[in-house]
Amino acid sequence: QKEVEQDPGPLSVPEGAIVSLNCTYSNSAFQYFMWYRQYSRKGPELLMYTYSSGNKEDGRFTAQVDKSSKYISLFIRDSQPSDSATYLCAMRAAGGTSYGKLTFGQGTILTVHP
Amino acid sequence: DAGVTQSPTHLIKTRGQQVTLRCSPKSGHDTVSWYQQALGQGPQFIFQYYEEEERQRGNFPDRFSGHQFPNYSSELNVNALLLGDSALYLCASSSDRENSPLHFGNGTRLTVT
Numbered sequence: 720q721k722e723v724e725q726d727p728g729p730l731s732v733p734e735g736a737i738v739s740l741n742c743t744y745s746n747s748a749f750q751y752f753m754w755y756r757q758y759s760r761k762g763p764e765l766l767m768y769t770y771s772s773g774n775k776e777d778g779r780f781t782a783q784v785d786k787s788s789k790y791i792s793l794f795i796r797d798s799q800p801s802d803s804a805t806y807l808c809a810m811r812a813a814g815g816t817s818y819g820k821l822t823f824g825q826g827t828i829l830t831v832h833p
Numbered sequence: 834d835a836g837v838t839q840s841p842t843h844l845i846k847t848r849g850q851q852v853t854l855r856c857s858p859k860s861g862h863d864t865v866s867w868y869q870q871a872l873g874q875g876p877q878f879i880f881q882y883y884e885e886e887e888r889q890r891g892n893f894p895d896r897f898s899g900h901q902f903p904n905y906s907s908e909l910n911v912n913a914l915l916l917g918d919s920a921l922y923l924c925a926s927s928s929d930r931e932n933s934p935l936h937f938g939n940g941t942r943l944t945v946t
Contacts, residue, residue, distance in 0.1 A: 725875070753934065762837075762923055762937035763876070770932070807875050816881075816889045818927055819866030821935060823875030 722746050725808055725824025734833050738795040742808035742824045745789065749810040749822070752784050754793045757805045757826070766806075767793065798831045805829070835860060837938035839924050845944045846914050854909045854941045858926030865907040866935065867899060868923040876923055882907055883929055911943075919945045 725742045732738055740754075751770055755763035767782035769775045775782045781794040791810075795802055805828050809821040838857045846852050858865050864883045868876035878891035882901035901907045905926075911918055921942050925935040 723875075727873075755937075760939075760942075762939040765934055765936060768934045809875075813931065815929070815931075818929060818931075818933065819864055819881035819883075819925065819935060820878050820889050820891070821866075821868075821876070821925075822878070825873075825875050 720745065721825075722822050723808065723810065723824045726827055727825050729828040729830060731830045731832065732798055734798060734800060734831055736798050736831070738798050738802070738829060738831075740793040740795075740806050740808070740827050740829070742791050743789055744791075744810060744822075746810075746812070746822070747789075748812040750813040751811050752782070752791050753809040753821070754780075754782055755807040755809060756802075757807060759804075763807055763809075798829075800831050800833055803830045837924055837926050837936055839922075839938040839941050841941060842939070843942045843944075845946060847946055848914055848916060850914050851910065851912045852914060852943060854911075854922050854924075854943070856907045856909070856924030856926075856938060858905050858907070858924075859936050862926035862928055862933075862936070863905050864927050864929045864933075865901055865905065866925045866927075867907070867909045868925065868937075869893070870921040870923055870940070872920070879909070914945045916945050919943060 754767040808824040866881040867879040870876040880890040921940040927933040
């Protein structure tokens with residue numbers, strides 16, 4: 720069983736829709752949770768970065784973390800064709816030796832059509 | 834402010850050969866991590882370098898080795914290449930503190946034939 724599970728999709732939605740992306744995990748040591756966006760032939764770009772449980776909002780993006788259920792989500796409001804990309808959840812434990820060691824989900828391919 | 838830069842962008846090698854990939858971290862960052870991303874998969878952690886030493890290593894064989902230089906730039910070396918080593922190799926940098934997120938470069942696409 721993988722430490723982080725993410726539905727690979729693909730997910731296709733019309734422009735303006737609300738998109739929900741989700742990941743589950745099994746490692747209780749994970750304390751930091753991230754969402755990255757990756758366009759074709761590019762590296763992952765950091766979208767959201769949260770610590771422990773709770774919600775964080777940034778423009779059209781909202782990240783939610785529920786550590787009791789080991790479940791994280793990313794919501795995209797008013798989705799745009801430019802949001803079409805692969806979305807990767809990632810997480811890591813606390814502590815110095817874990818700073819650079821992220822565990823990623825498989826990625827969800829999202830297409831927003833006009 | 835330059836982000837993480839990697840070179841080369843693409844590389845084609847033959848089985849059994851050796852390859853060196855290079856990374857310059859984002860300005861102000863002193864920690865470098867390397868990841869392997871196979872097609873259709875999320876990145877897998879290879880190792881992390883801080884103060885010119887390997888601090889943490891993922892589940893990769895000894896054929897994968899690295900180095901960090903005094904200016905914080907880094908190299909990833911892969912010996913005895915296998916077909917399965919074909920992937921996008923990503924470098925990420927951060928500051929060595931608890932709340933510092935990782936920033937990724939655009940990667941080197943390695944094809945082993």
